[in-house]
Amino acid sequence: MPEDPSISTHSLAEPDGASGERRLPLVVIPCYNEAQRLDPERLDPLVRSERLRLLFVDDGSTDDTGRLLATLEESSSTVDVLTLPRNVGKAEAVRLGLVRGTESQAPIVGYYDADLATPPNELLSLLDVLESKPHLSVVTAARVALLGRRIVRRRTRHYLGRAFATMAAVVLRLPVYDTQCGAKFFRVTPSFVAATAKPFRSSWIFDVELIGRLLRGTDSAEPVPPSAFEEVPLREWHHVTGSKLGVRAMALALWDLLVLEIQFNRRKRKAVPRTRS
Numbered sequence: 001m002p003e004d005p006s007i008s009t010h011s012l013a014e015p016d017g018a019s020g021e022r023r024l025p026l027v028v029i030p031c032y033n034e035a036q037r038l039d040p041e042r043l044d045p046l047v048r049s050e051r052l053r054l055l056f057v058d059d060g061s062t063d064d065t066g067r068l069l070a071t072l073e074e075s076s077s078t079v080d081v082l083t084l085p086r087n088v089g090k091a092e093a094v095r096l097g098l099v100r101g102t103e104s105q106a107p108i109v110g111y112y113d114a115d116l117a118t119p120p121n122e123l124l125s126l127l128d129v130l131e132s133k134p135h136l137s138v139v140t141a142a143r144v145a146l147l148g149r150r151i152v153r154r155r156t157r158h159y160l161g162r163a164f165a166t167m168a169a170v171v172l173r174l175p176v177y178d179t180q181c182g183a184k185f186f187r188v189t190p191s192f193v194a195a196t197a198k199p200f201r202s203s204w205i206f207d208v209e210l211i212g213r214l215l216r217g218t219d220s221a222e223p224v225p226p227s228a229f230e231e232v233p234l235r236e237w238h239h240v241t242g243s244k245l246g247v248r249a250m251a252l253a254l255w256d257l258l259v260l261e262i263q264f265n266r267r268k269r270k271a272v273p274r275t276r277s
Contacts (some may be wrong), residue, residue, distance in 0.1 A: 007176065008092060014108075015151075015261045018275075023104070023105050023107060024050075024051065024052050024053050024078075024106065025051070025052045025053070025104055025106055025107060025108035025109065025110065025127060025131075026052065026053045026054075026055055026101035026104065026106040026108070026109050026110075027046070027052055027053070027055065027059060027109070027110045027111065027112050027187070028055050028094055028097030028098055028100075028101065028109065028110065028111040028112070029054060029055070029056045029057065029097075029111070029112050029113075029114050030057045030062055030090050030093040030094050030097065030111070030114065030183070031056055031058050031059060031061060031065050031069065031114045032058075032059040032060065032065070032087060032090070032111075033061050033062060033063045033065055033086070033104055034061070034065050034068075034114045034115075035061070035065045035067075035068055036056055036063075036065040037114065037115050037225055037240060038065070038068060038114050038115075038116075040068070040071075040072060042116050042119075042120065043072075043116065043120065043156065044122045045120040045121060045122065045124075046124075047072065047076045047078065047079060048076075049078070049124065051124065051127065052124075052127065052254070053078050053079075053080065053106070054078060054079045054080070055080050055081075055082055055097050055100060055101060056069045056072070056079065056080070056081045056082070056114075057081075057082045057093045057094070057096060057097045058081060058082070058083045058084060059084050059087050059088060059089070059090070059093040060084050060085065060086045060087035060088065061087075063275060064238075069081045075226065082096065082097060082100060085095070088207070089203045090203065091199070091200045091202065091203050091204075091206035092200070094111045094206065095128070095196055095199060095200060095206070097111065098186075098196050099105065099148075099196055099197075100110065101121070101188075102188050102192070102193050107187070107188055107189060108127070108130060108131070108185055108186065108188060109185070109186055109188055110123075110126075110127075110183070110184050110185035110186060110189055111182070111183075111184055112182060112183050113182030113183070115182075115240040116240070117182065117237055117238055117239060117240045118141055118182065118183040118234060118237055119236050119237075121185050121237075122141065122183065122234050122235060122236060122237070123141075125232065125235075126139050126140075126141055126183060126184075126185050126232055127139075127147075127185055129230060129232055130185045131186065133227065133230070135188065135227070136187070136228055136229070136230050137187045137189060137191070137192070137214070137224050137228035137229070138184070138185070138186050138187070138211070138214065138224065138228060138229045138230070139184070139185045139229075139230050139232060140178070140179075140183070140184045140185075140229070140230075140231050140232070141178070141181040141182075141183035141184065141212055141231070141232055141234050142177045142178040142181060142231040142232065142233050142234065143161075143178050143233075143234055143236075144177065144178070144180050144233040144234070144239050145158075146233060148235075149233065149234065149235050149236065150235070150237070150238075151234065151235045151236070151237045152237065152238045152239055153237070154239055155238050157239065159176070160250065161180065164179075164180070164250075164253065164254075165177060165178055165179055165180070165255075167254075167257055168205070168208050168257060171208065171212070171260055171261045171264065172208065172211055172212055172215060172264075173215075174211070174215065174226055174229070176211070176229075176231065177231055178231065179205070179208050179211065179236075180205070180207055181234070183234075184207070186219045189221075189224075190220075190221045190222075191214060191217065191218075191221040191222055191223065191224050192214065192216040192224075193221070194213075194217075194220050194221035195210060195213035195214050195218065196210070196220070197218075201256070201260075202251070202253075202260065202265075203256075203258035204249050204252055204253040204256060205253050205256050205257060205260070208257065208260060209256075210259055211229075212260060212264050216264060227255075235256065
């Protein structure tokens with residue numbers, strides 16, 4: 001997909017590449033009209049962290065999001081902003097950010113919801129897991145309501161989420177508990193680069209589609225084995241009001257899941273060599 005020349009950002013490769021220092025992991029934070037929910041004070045542990053860089057993707061916002069992000073960018077050398085001229089949806093905003101991260105030669109990339117439902121320290125814990133286990137390629141957060149954990153979620157959203165996650169696990173042929181939590185990290189490999197090369201078909205369940213692409217591989221890259229995935233139960237997660245997911249979006253998500261099932265099965269049959277009778 002050719003890059004839109006009207007998309008603006010600073011060169012992410014420049015800070016690390018110019019000095020020869022170790023390139024840092026990069027976290028993509030998609031933003032669409034998040035001026036009321038994005039809390040710079042709560043983001044401070046990530047902004048001040050020397051362990052990663054933040055790439056905010058302003059997805060054609062029409063409120064004060066752009067101004068808020070510009071202030072953040074000016075205040076820290078670890079913050080960059082990718083400004084999209086029009087709203088392209090969360091899936092494509094995240095993908096464009098991930099591609100920009102791989103182009104900057106970040107060794108690890110991830111994405112993170114702007115509402116900070118997953119606290120910053122929990123995101124850093126996910127990074128700890130991936131960095132400490134070289135055999136892993138993907139680390140994702142899971143909202144599991146265990147004793148001693150603070151997972152605050154609306155009951156209806158919880159049960160709907162569990163039903164969807166069960167169907168997603170069936171489609172993926174992977175015992176994943178929570179595909180939709182907005183905190184994930186990926187090791188940058190040829191398989192990941194290939195999996196993010198093309199736009200996602202789904203707007204609402206691109207997480208499932210990305211995991212599926214990694215598991216099944218592409219024509220140009222090997223699949224990532226299930227043993228290279230790990231889910232980490234969060235110690236804390238809080239529902240934040242203002243979610244853009246409604247009844248219509250849920251229906252579209254179920255339809256997209258059905259389409260992905262068909263696509264994954266088609267690729268699986270294509271990958272199986274035919275034997276002569």
